[in-house]
Amino acid sequence: MVRNDKQSRNRRDVLKLTGVSGVALxxxxxxxxxxxxxxxxxxxxxxxxxxxxxxxxxxDDGSDxxxxxxxxxxxxxxxxxxxxxxxxxxxxxxxxxxxxxxxxxADVNAEGIGGRxxxxxxxxxxxxxQAGVSAAQKLVNQDEVPFLIxxxxxxxxxxxxxxxxxxxxxxxxxxxxxxxDLTNFPGLLRMSPTGSVQAGAxxxxxxxxxxxxxxxxxxxxxxxxxITDSFTEAYDGNVAYEQSHDQGQxxxxxVVSGMANADADAWLFITYQPEFSTMAQEAYSSGxxxxxxxxxxxxxxxxxxxxxEGSLDGMKVVAPSAAIDQDNYKQFAxxxxxxxxxxxxxxxxxxxxxxxxAALAIHTANExxxxxxxxxxxxxxxxxxxxxxxxxxxxxxxxxxxxxxxxDYEGVSGPIDFDENGDPVGFLxxxxxxxHEYVSTGTIASx
Amino acid sequence: MSVLEFIANGLVFSSIIVxxxxxxxxxxxxxxFANFAHGDTMTVGAYAALVTFGAVGTLGGTVLGLPYGFFVALxxxxxxxxxVAVATHKLIYEPVEIGSIGLLITSIGVAFVYRSxxxxxxxxxxxxxxxxxxxxxxALLPFGIRMTLHDVAILGSAIVLVSALHFLLQxxxxxRKMRAxxxxxxxxxxxxxxxxxxxxxxxxxxxxxxxxxxxFLGLFNQLSPRMGFDILLVVFAAVILGGIxxxxxxxxxxxxxxxxxQTMPLFENFGQYAPLVPEGWGIPIGLEYANAVxxxxxxxxxxxxxxxxxxxxxx
Numbered sequence: 001m002v003r004n005d006k007q008s009r010n011r012r013d014v015l016k017l018t019g020v021s022g023v024a025l026x027x028x029x030x031x032x033x034x035x036x037x038x039x040x041x042x043x044x045x046x047x048x049x050x051x052x053x054x055x056x057x058x059x060d061d062g063s064d065x066x067x068x069x070x071x072x073x074x075x076x077x078x079x080x081x082x083x084x085x086x087x088x089x090x091x092x093x094x095x096x097x098x099x100x101x102x103x104x105x106a107d108v109n110a111e112g113i114g115g116r117x118x119x120x121x122x123x124x125x126x127x128x129x130q131a132g133v134s135a136a137q138k139l140v141n142q143d144e145v146p147f148l149i150x151x152x153x154x155x156x157x158x159x160x161x162x163x164x165x166x167x168x169x170x171x172x173x174x175x176x177x178x179x180x181d182l183t184n185f186p187g188l189l190r191m192s193p194t195g196s197v198q199a200g201a202x203x204x205x206x207x208x209x210x211x212x213x214x215x216x217x218x219x220x221x222x223x224x225x226x227i228t229d230s231f232t233e234a235y236d237g238n239v240a241y242e243q244s245h246d247q248g249q250x251x252x253x254x255v256v257s258g259m260a261n262a263d264a265d266a267w268l269f270i271t272y273q274p275e276f277s278t279m280a281q282e283a284y285s286s287g288x289x290x291x292x293x294x295x296x297x298x299x300x301x302x303x304x305x306x307x308x309e310g311s312l313d314g315m316k317v318v319a320p321s322a323a324i325d326q327d328n329y330k331q332f333a334x335x336x337x338x339x340x341x342x343x344x345x346x347x348x349x350x351x352x353x354x355x356x357x358a359a360l361a362i363h364t365a366n367e368x369x370x371x372x373x374x375x376x377x378x379x380x381x382x383x384x385x386x387x388x389x390x391x392x393x394x395x396x397x398x399x400x401x402x403x404x405x406x407x408d409y410e411g412v413s414g415p416i417d418f419d420e421n422g423d424p425v426g427f428l429x430x431x432x433x434x435x436h437e438y439v440s441t442g443t444i445a446s447x
Numbered sequence: 448m449s450v451l452e453f454i455a456n457g458l459v460f461s462s463i464i465v466x467x468x469x470x471x472x473x474x475x476x477x478x479x480f481a482n483f484a485h486g487d488t489m490t491v492g493a494y495a496a497l498v499t500f501g502a503v504g505t506l507g508g509t510v511l512g513l514p515y516g517f518f519v520a521l522x523x524x525x526x527x528x529x530x531v532a533v534a535t536h537k538l539i540y541e542p543v544e545i546g547s548i549g550l551l552i553t554s555i556g557v558a559f560v561y562r563s564x565x566x567x568x569x570x571x572x573x574x575x576x577x578x579x580x581x582x583x584x585x586a587l588l589p590f591g592i593r594m595t596l597h598d599v600a601i602l603g604s605a606i607v608l609v610s611a612l613h614f615l616l617q618x619x620x621x622x623r624k625m626r627a628x629x630x631x632x633x634x635x636x637x638x639x640x641x642x643x644x645x646x647x648x649x650x651x652x653x654x655x656x657x658x659x660x661x662x663f664l665g666l667f668n669q670l671s672p673r674m675g676f677d678i679l680l681v682v683f684a685a686v687i688l689g690g691i692x693x694x695x696x697x698x699x700x701x702x703x704x705x706x707x708x709q710t711m712p713l714f715e716n717f718g719q720y721a722p723l724v725p726e727g728w729g730i731p732i733g734l735e736y737a738n739a740v741x742x743x744x745x746x747x748x749x750x751x752x753x754x755x756x757x758x759x760x761x762x
Binding site for chain 2: 087088092220243245246248249253254257273277278281284285286287302305306
């Protein structure tokens with residue numbers, strides 16, 4: 001009955017109203033993603049539950065450390081935060097991060113930090129800046145964490161830094177961001193090497209393969225733009241096509257036809273996994289043949305799973321690599337394999353090192369505040385100290401009253417050694433797709 | 448490289464948008480509110496098809512490069528989307544006695560519920576049906592058209608569904624009642640039409656078409672919990688461009704918006720394709736603005752025809 005009254009209203013009025021409310025809503029939609037984030041936060045909380053279980057186990061071990069009589073008094077865990085891509089375009093990375101983080105927490109809590117445990121609250125960024133910022137806001141303002149690990153996407157990390165971290169003492173350490181832009185923000189640390197190295201390596205690779213023309217498509221954000229700019233700067237040949245595309249579109253056939261239109265034999269994709277899968281499929285089903293190149297974000301088992309056999313053969317990807325020859329990495333890798341049945345990627349290694357680095361910074365800081373952690377977070381990995389490759393080893397060297405500069409943590413992902421811009425030293429690996437598998441075909445050392 | 452290729456791509460993409468637009472417009476005309484859960488209804492259809500396809504398998508033969516099993520899955524997607532929409536209508540939209548704005552906001556909440564449930568069941572990652580991706584049809588290559596049999600299947604199915612709806616609206620008793628209800632619900636009720644039932648049928652047809660659109664979108668692109676939400680804005684643009692409430696307007700709007708979206712690369716070298724325009728002349732605009740351009744065109748059309756292209760005519 002009520003509905004009838006509504007319908008008797010003038011049609012045009014209703015149309016107007018809906019139009020206006022539609023606009024208001026579109027604006028509303030933007031912020032509603034925040035609401036959604038809270039539900040995701042719930043999921044994140046779920047995975048925290050698992051961590052808690054782990055840290056409980058850790059407390060038992062840690063009580064041995066208590067006999068050594070370190071701090072005494074307060075035994076509640078140290079709480080830090082992590083913003084991760086639990087969902088969204090970068091969820092594959094986020095998942096790997098969580099695995100690396102869980103292993104690191106187990107390692108840290110087996111020894112304890114002065115008798116106390118480390119606890120990490122994880123919030124979902126949905127791989128997007130807006131949700132990432134509200135996740136970081138929750139962690140920094142509500143949970144008051146002095147140390148924030150986050151985020152995966154470069155645009156998300158930057159957005160968090162600029163709107164939440166900058167001007168505070170809180171330490172932000174991004175686990176996976178590779179955009180060259182982050183170098184301009186010395187206060188924003190990251191564990192993965194800058195993409196400008198990667199872009200340079202790609203430029204060399206494409207030139208050495210004998211291609212003078214290249215078509216580039218990149219994801220329309222800080223990451224894509226940053227890598228593309230560094231690439232075009234480093235590349236000697238002619239860039240025949242350079243266009244960005246938005247994340248999460250329903251179709252990318254216009255991108256693929258555009259690239260084909262450009263008449264370049266080398267195609268470079270600087271985009272995320274779902275987007276690249278769609279483009280690779282589109283290229284295959286349109287019958288286009290080209291030599292594909294990709295940045296690290298366009299590589300992953302999900303892509304192989306979702307693209308037809310043979311559609312990617314010969315594709316070359318330059319990706320940051322963990323320190324695959326080091327003993328501590330091998331140990332990490334075998335434990336990872338035992339637990340998850342697959343080899344870890346560099347991305348898990350970065351997350352692992354983020355957590356260990358945070359634990360070492362907390363251990364060597366004189367108090368658990370952002371200002372104190374700022375003092376120690378870089379020093380624990382700088383080359384001035386004694387080289388240590390695991391958390392337990394670091395504790396041994398530190399003894400009862402070691403300071404941050406006494407140790408040089410060489411992580412499972414590489415030497416780290418943060419420079420003045422907060423960028424680490426890392427390795428790059430070239431992968432080639434052969435028989436629909438990624439095969440490592442060389443490594444490049446980064447500086 | 449030919450214009451035909453872009454137009455062919457546009458037709459296929461338009462098919463999906465048209466399927467989604469019709470449902471949105473139909474529900475608007477009879478239930479009288481803009482349903483923001485429509486995009487996520489598509490997602491529901493797509494995932495229902497995914498589950499069914501996994502269960503029934505390929506079932507032997509193939510039509511147009513698609514196993515029989517896919518068509519069963521498509522029907523399941525349509526059915527599940529319709530059932531979910533009718534259930535939502537009965538449980539939520541009907542009992543909440545608020546105006547069309549209130550219903551609109553409610554539908555956003557419903558959309559989040561759909562999406563979260565899907566994410567809980569299937570994870571946030573993207574996935575595929577696992578149907579072999581085809582190469583373009585050889586016979587069309589000389590014309591520069593690069594369509595696969597799957598594209599033809601999507602286009603063909605959309606045409607069949609749209610024609611069926613046209614037939615239903617124009618020539619059946621139900622269609623006449625639907626048009627009457629959309630036109631003037633009070634008069635329809637006085638004349639003995641059970642408008643409640645008509646409303647349920649509207650939901651079944653609208654959501655069913657959305658489910659089909661979602662299943663095809665999964666085939667065309669890939670499945671992810673955000674797939675429907677991501678395409679919803681474009682669908683709204685199509686519906687409003689065509690004239691909200693008008694089914695034929697939605698078809699036309701969907702076709703136009705899909706075309707504009709896919710032919711964006713032509714803008715840059717406009718002069719090479721259009722007659723009467725100098726060769727080197729073009730509109731330098733990036734692909735990332737495809738949706739923005741669609742909306743600009745929508746606004747321009749609305750300035751000339753405030754009710755949309757076919758807004759004044761009845762359903």
